[in-house]
Amino acid sequence: MRFFSWFLLLAPVALMSACAPTLIVPIGDPQRPYEPSRPPQVGDVLHNPTGFFVDEQAMLAAAADARIVYVGETHDNPAAHRVQLRVIEAVAERHPGRVAIGMEMFVPAQQEALDRWVAGELSEREFLRESRWNEVWRMDFAYYRDILLLARDRGIPVIGLNAERDLVRQVSRQGLDELPADVAAALPEMDLDDPYQRALTTAIFAGHDAGRGDLESFVRVQTLWDETMAENIARYLGDPANAEQRMVVLAGGNHVRYGFGIPRRVYRRLPASYLIIGSKEIEVPDDKQDRLMDVELPQFPMRPYDFTVFTAYEDLPAPPVRLGVLLESAPTGVGVAGVMPDSPAAHAGIEKGDVLLEMDGTELRESFDVIYLVRQKQPGDTAQLRIVRDGTEMDIQVHFPVPDENEQPMTKDK
Incomplete structure (x- = not known):
């Protein structure tokens, strides 16, 4: 009789438990199930x-x-x-x-x-x-x-x-x-x-x-x-x-x-x-x-x-240099559509409307030629440019300075 009484008392509790949702709390962090023994270091x-x-x-x-x-x-x-x-x-x-x-x-x-x-x-x-x-x-x-x-x-x-x-x-x-x-x-x-x-x-x-x-x-x-x-x-x-x-x-x-x-x-x-x-x-x-x-x-x-x-988070061994010009197509050479202030091109005296004909003796036919040749340069290098301005050809030397460590780069590659 005692067993039967306890059964009647517990049965509703068991039924209610069966109907209740089961909450399962995950153990640990699924992204890192085992915590490393120490903080990571560069190279780990x-x-x-x-x-x-x-x-x-x-x-x-x-x-x-x-x-x-x-x-x-x-x-x-x-x-x-x-x-x-x-x-x-x-x-x-x-x-x-x-x-x-x-x-x-x-x-x-x-x-x-x-x-x-x-x-x-x-x-x-x-x-x-x-x-x-x-x-x-x-x-x-x-x-x-x-x-x-x-x-x-x-x-x-x-x-x-x-x-x-x-x-x-x-x-x-x-x-x-x-x-x-x-x-x-x-x-x-x-x-x-x-x-x-x-x-x-x-x-x-x-x-x-x-x-x-x-x-x-x-x-x-x-x-x-x-x-x-x-x-x-x-x-x-x-x-x-x-x-x-x-x-x-x-x-x-x-x-x-x-x-x-x-x-x-x-x-x-x-x-x-x-x-x-x-x-x-x-x-x-x-x-x-x-x-x-x-x-x-x-x-x-x-x-x-x-x-x-x-x-x-590293830099390239040789940070890229920039000439500092906006380029456009031209009947011959590569046209200069604009010059960025305080850029190597500006310091060298290149002006909007100039046409770039050669760099270091290499003929320039399209914007790609200028971009490629400039990217071969490193800070401290120079480039010899032949340009035409108002129908007159002239030679200009461009210097790519070594950036100041505290100076922000002119542009960033993303």
Whole structure:
């Protein structure tokens, strides 16, 4: 009788408990399930799933085991590109002749120039001209020179992954259901419903100019970039002719971080083993603080990378110099449409309306020629210019000064 009474008393409690929702509190931080034993230092490599610091060789060995290795970058940090270079070298040494490099920095329309570069048929100047580097990516080639030289020296194919600019422009202006039929047909399969990707994109959008603009346009463009790169990776590796190939993918950190940008979209098309490596700047000089985005990211339920390499935010060994002119086309030579105040060109006496004919004895035919030759200069160098002004030719010497350490650069490459 006593047992029966207790049963009647407890039964309603048990039934109420069964109907109540179960609240499961996660243990620890999903992004960092094991806290490292100490704060990271520049040069450290952290294996995020275990929280252990490992040496670089352990990370490179793991990278060589995967069919696809995504290496996220900060575009203007040479330290991030050194990480990419070492990963490519390690995978190529383990799988000689069976590795390709996929790069966000190029689009498929540049593939012929990339193939000719890898084949050794183009000089650097010819490659930059034929690939339209300064139009498509617009960053100092010095950030990527060592990677592309390695590809050429070892015959490693380089695959342009990104979306063509015209397509990006149209997608940014119109919803997908409003696009002309021929434009819609050029789109990759587009998944706009990934909640994590949308949350990341929304956070980044809020950090750009206080979120002014069209959020949905921003989401469409970010998705187009990720889906296009994913499709081009899957197309290359899914080709039966490339069945034994592996790929090291170089892209901005936000395209691969947490895995829902490019990696998950590739896996939807081509299930294959992959690894994600990223770099994180933990030493940022004062003059680079403004390059860090003011973004408050959501707390995602996954690790950002398999391995994180901790770096300093560095400059190029030789900072780029600027001539300080606005260029325009001219019947012969390159026209000067404007001169920036207090620039090397202004100090040399170059004026608006001048036409640049030669630099250091090299004929100037288009803006590319001026840009390329100036980028070969270093602080402290000079250039001999032949110009024509009001029908009279004259020679002018331009001096590229060594910048004052406390002086802000005239322009910044982003």
